Amino acid sequence: MSKTIFVLNGPNLNLLGTREPEIYGSDTLDDIAGMLEDRARLLGLEVDLRQSNHEGHLVDWLHEAQATGAKAVLLNAGAFTHTSIALYDAITAIHTPVIEVHLSNPHAREAFRHISYVGMAAKGTIAGFGAGSYLLALEAANRL
Ligand code: CA2
Secondary structure: OOOEEEEEEOOOHHHOOOOOHHHHOOOOHHHHHHHHHHHHHHHOOEEEEEEOOOHHHHHHHHHHHHHOOOOEEEEEOHHHHHOOHHHHHHHHHOOOOEEEEEOOOHHHOOHHHOOOHHHHHOOEEEEOOOOHHHHHHHHHHHHO
16 A cells, blocks of 8 residues: 555635635645645655546546555545535545545535535545644544
8 A cells, every 4th residue: 555645625725725714714725735745744654635626537536546555535525525426436436545624614604515425435524624624634544
């Protein structure tokens, strides 16, 4: 098994740090990548962070995580979290552990965010700690 952790990010997360900082914080995705790389180095892990606005890319990358023997996937599927049976099926189809990550706490927000197809298939969920959610998820992945 490789030491690589895939960190997959869904739609609109490329805008992180530019809008709605009261909900999502002021760190950009590049800032988060830097924090994760620093922590991963200390843990002897490697991080492969990607973002796409297209559901199929996330499905393909979940398959790639399995095919390349990645240690785990941290997945912030953005709004696809609440809609995507394709992501549910992809997570269920692979053996690679998937940890659901959210910057905000979807359960403390609108009712339509209370359903998570990703969470129904994931190993576990970390949500509500801003950029810290990703770091906590990396720690969780390291303990698997
Ligand atoms: O809290 C999270 O991490 C979310 O996955 C973020 C999604 C939202 O649909 C989920 O319910 C919870 C939205 C990502 C949108 O990202 C933006 C970033 C900056 C400005 C606008 C949107």
